[in-house]
Amino acid sequence: MITGTLLRTREISPRMLRLTFAVPGCEPTKRPDDWLMIFFGEPGDHSDRRNYTVRAVRPEAEELDIDFALHEGGLAATWARAARPGETLVWTPADGGYELPGDAQWQLIVGDLTALPAIGRILEAVRPGVESTVVVEVEDPADRQPLPGDVRWVRGRLNDVVRTFPEPDGPGYIWMAGETRTVRDARRYLRHERGVDKARWSLTGYWLARSEEWLERYKPHADELNALWERGEAEGRDEEAIMDEYEAALERAGL
Ligand SMILES: Cc1cc2nc3c(=O)[nH]c(=O)nc-3n(C[C@H](O)[C@H](O)[C@H](O)COP(=O)(O)OP(=O)(O)OC[C@H]3O[C@@H](n4cnc5c(N)ncnc54)[C@H](O)[C@@H]3O)c2cc1C
Incomplete structure (x- = not known):
C-alpha cells in the first residue's frame, strides 16, 4: 500500500478538482491510463475502494496529481470536496489498458x-x-x-x-x-x-449510473457472476472471452 499526503487542491473546472499528494519514492507510470485503487475505508476493503487515474506524477518532486470529477453524493467525490492539506489516502497502483500498436497511424x-x-x-x-x-x-x-x-x-x-x-x-x-x-x-x-x-x-x-439500484439488483446474482470469472481465470481463458460470458449473464439478469 502507498500513502499519499494531500499537499494542495486546485479547481480545474467547476466539476473537476485536482488534488496533489506528497508520495515519497513515487515512480513514473507505465501507461497513460494507469490508475490507483484508493481505499477510503480500511486499506484492502474493496467495498470502500474507488478507482482514480494518475493524472500526473513527478518523481523528482515526489508528487502525484489526481483529478476528481465532482458529482452528486459519492464517497470519493465527497472526500475530495472536503479534503484539506495534511489528510492522507491509501492506494495500490494498477495497470491501465492503453496500448497503441506500433503500426497505428x-x-x-x-x-x-x-x-x-x-x-x-x-x-x-x-x-x-x-x-x-x-x-x-x-x-x-x-x-x-x-x-x-x-x-x-x-x-x-x-x-x-x-x-x-x-x-x-x-x-x-x-x-x-x-x-x-x-x-x-x-x-x-x-x-x-x-x-x-x-x-x-x-x-x-x-x-455506473445509479449504481446503488444496480448493486441491489446485482446482489442475488453476485455468487454466480463471481464464479464465472474465477472459473474462466482458473481455466486460463482469454479475458475478453470471459467478459463476453459475464456481459451475457448481466444482460440475462437485466443488469
Ligand atoms: C480505471 C478507472 C479510472 C478512473 N479514473 C477516474 C479519474 O481519474 N477521475 C474521476 O473523477 N473518476 C475516475 N474514475 C471513475 C470513478 O472511479 C467513479 O466515478 C466512482 O464511482 C466515483 O466514486 P464515488 O465514491 O464518488 O461515487 P460512488 O459512491 O461510486 O457513486 C455514488 C453515486 O454517484 C454516481 N456516480 C458515480 N460516479 C459518477 C460520475 N462520474 N458522474 C455521475 N454520477 C456518478 C453513482 O451511480 C451513484 O449513484 C475511474 C474509474 C476507473 C475504473
Whole structure:
C-alpha cells in the first residue's frame, strides 16, 4: 500500500478538482491510463475502494496529481470536496489498458469527464505522426479543459461516436472510457458486430449510473457472476472471452 499526503487542491473546472499528494519514492507510470485503487475505508476493503487515474506524477518532486470529477453524493467525490492539506489516502497502483500498436497511424479517443485525466495524459504522450480524433462528453461547457490537439466536445451518447466514426485508412486504435453501459455497447459493436482485433481497442467502464439500484439488483446474482470469472481465470481463458460470458449473464439478469 502507498500513502499519499494531500499537499494542495486546485479547481480545474467547476466539476473537476485536482488534488496533489506528497508520495515519497513515487515512480513514473507505465501507461497513460494507469490508475490507483484508493481505499477510503480500511486499506484492502474493496467495498470502500474507488478507482482514480494518475493524472500526473513527478518523481523528482515526489508528487502525484489526481483529478476528481465532482458529482452528486459519492464517497470519493465527497472526500475530495472536503479534503484539506495534511489528510492522507491509501492506494495500490494498477495497470491501465492503453496500448497503441506500433503500426497505428490514427487513434480515436472517447470519454466523459471521468476519462479526462487519462485523455490528457494520452494526448501529452502520443508519438508524433499519429492522427488523434478526440471526442469528450461534458454536460456543462464550463468543464471543457485545454488539451493538446483538437477536441470535439459533445453532449450525448458516446457509444454512437464509436459506432459512426469514419475510420481513416490504415491501421488504427480506439480507446474509450466512461459510463459502463455506454462502454458496453461500444464493446459489443467493435468486438461482436465488427470483429475488430482486440489489439486495436481498449474500452473500460469507469462508473455506473445509479449504481446503488444496480448493486441491489446485482446482489442475488453476485455468487454466480463471481464464479464465472474465477472459473474462466482458473481455466486460463482469454479475458475478453470471459467478459463476453459475464456481459451475457448481466444482460440475462437485466443488469
Ligand atoms: C480505471 C478507472 C479510472 C478512473 N479514473 C477516474 C479519474 O481519474 N477521475 C474521476 O473523477 N473518476 C475516475 N474514475 C471513475 C470513478 O472511479 C467513479 O466515478 C466512482 O464511482 C466515483 O466514486 P464515488 O465514491 O464518488 O461515487 P460512488 O459512491 O461510486 O457513486 C455514488 C453515486 O454517484 C454516481 N456516480 C458515480 N460516479 C459518477 C460520475 N462520474 N458522474 C455521475 N454520477 C456518478 C453513482 O451511480 C451513484 O449513484 C475511474 C474509474 C476507473 C475504473
